Amino acid sequence: MVHIRQLDPTASPLDYFGYELRRKREEAGLTLKQLGSVLFCSGSLIGQIETTLKVPTRDFAERVDAALVTDGMFSRLVGLVLRSQLPTWFQPFADMEAKATYISTYQCQLVYGLLQTKTYAQAVMEVDHTDTLDEMVAARMERQRILEREQPPSLWVVLDEAVLYREIGGREVMREQLAHLLSFQDNQSVHVQVLPFSVGQHSGAMGSFTLLRFDDHPDLFYSESYDQGHMTANPAVIRERSVGYARLQAEALSPKESAALIARVMEERYGAEVA
Numbered sequence: 001m002v003h004i005r006q007l008d009p010t011a012s013p014l015d016y017f018g019y020e021l022r023r024k025r026e027e028a029g030l031t032l033k034q035l036g037s038v039l040f041c042s043g044s045l046i047g048q049i050e051t052t053l054k055v056p057t058r059d060f061a062e063r064v065d066a067a068l069v070t071d072g073m074f075s076r077l078v079g080l081v082l083r084s085q086l087p088t089w090f091q092p093f094a095d096m097e098a099k100a101t102y103i104s105t106y107q108c109q110l111v112y113g114l115l116q117t118k119t120y121a122q123a124v125m126e127v128d129h130t131d132t133l134d135e136m137v138a139a140r141m142e143r144q145r146i147l148e149r150e151q152p153p154s155l156w157v158v159l160d161e162a163v164l165y166r167e168i169g170g171r172e173v174m175r176e177q178l179a180h181l182l183s184f185q186d187n188q189s190v191h192v193q194v195l196p197f198s199v200g201q202h203s204g205a206m207g208s209f210t211l212l213r214f215d216d217h218p219d220l221f222y223s224e225s226y227d228q229g230h231m232t233a234n235p236a237v238i239r240e241r242s243v244g245y246a247r248l249q250a251e252a253l254s255p256k257e258s259a260a261l262i263a264r265v266m267e268e269r270y271g272a273e274v275a
Contacts, residue, residue, distance in 0.1 A: 007052065013080040014052050017061075020077070022050040024068045038067045055085060055135045058142065082142040085135040089228045093210075096220055096231070098146050100153050102213035106195075106204040106248050108160040110168070111177060114144050115157060115184070115192070120177040123169025152189045158204070158248050159258075161197050164265045171270045178266040185259050193252035194261050202251055203244035211238070211245060 009019035025035050025046070032043030032050075039046070039060070048054035056064075061078035064070065086094055097103065097114075105112050110124060121140045122133065129136050146152060167174055184190040195202065212220040218233040221241050232238075253261060 007050075012052075013077065013084045014055060017056060017074070017077050017081050018050045018052050021046070021056075021064065021074070024064075024070060025050075028068055035067065039063045055138065056081060057138055058082070079142060079145075082135075082139045085132070085139040086143075087227075090224075093222050093224075093229050093231055094143060096212055096217075096222075097143070097210075099214060099217070100212040101215050102154045102156075103210065104156040104158075104213075104245055105208070105210040106158045106160075106245060107163060107208045108204060109163065109166070109208060111159065111163060111181070112157050113140055114147060114155060115181060115190070116140065116144075117173070117177050117180045119173045120168055123173055147190065155190045156193075156249070157191065158193045158195055158245075158252050160195050160204070161261070164194065164262060165269065175266055175270045178262050178270065181262055182259055182266075185255070191255050192258055192262075193249060193255055194258040195248060195252045196261070199251045203247045209241060209245075211241060 007015045007019040007022075009016040025032075028035075030038075032046050034043075036043040036046050040063075041060070045054060049056050049060070056074075056078055058075070058078050061074040064074045065072050083091065083094060103114075110116075111120060113121070116124070118137060118141060121137050125136045125140075126133050147155070164178065168177070181192055184192060195204070207223065209221065209223045212222065214220075219238045219242075220231055220233050221237050222229060222231045224230065252258070
């Protein structure tokens, strides 16, 4: 007799997804193989998702909704599932980031997560997260969905010029990433500025940080170390870092000048031809 693992749907979003997937599949009278043929995947994959051995993607959830006629239930649930794959210490920030109406960030090492391409994110995370790489990348891509809303947050990103030159994942990955940054030039909600090397000392010298503003919540300041995030609504910190960020924006190249620099680096350093 085949032992069927029983899930506790209250244990986690992933357990709930697997429990409901099995329940809806059996309710429809389909075997794993039969549902797999409808979804163009293996029955084994469905079984792994039903038993939480695999994390579902958004595409998978949408196809399940269509196949089992579940009125978008799995598409809604998969967001919670993917969010739960983020590091525990990072989840509180991700929750607040998703609610913010205004996000302003200075990044001295890497492209901000909301603007990373999938291949760039993979290259960043595969250094320390090889066992959970697919899940971590899927979670990061899910975070970016806030930029696709009908009313997305206003996002201001100041990147240190070093970010453009730090070769993450190889030349092709960097070409794609810099091209992605350039794709936001006409986006009214996303603004990218580059802080050039020529500025010298500046108010972001202590490291990357992010400020979140809300319609109905106090402003938040966020910074992080290797294994923990620091988030505070302390008015003195918010005031000091807001002034610091304003200085960074004033010293950075304008969005238009920044785009020109990004395009030049993409062409000269990574061999891309810019039309």
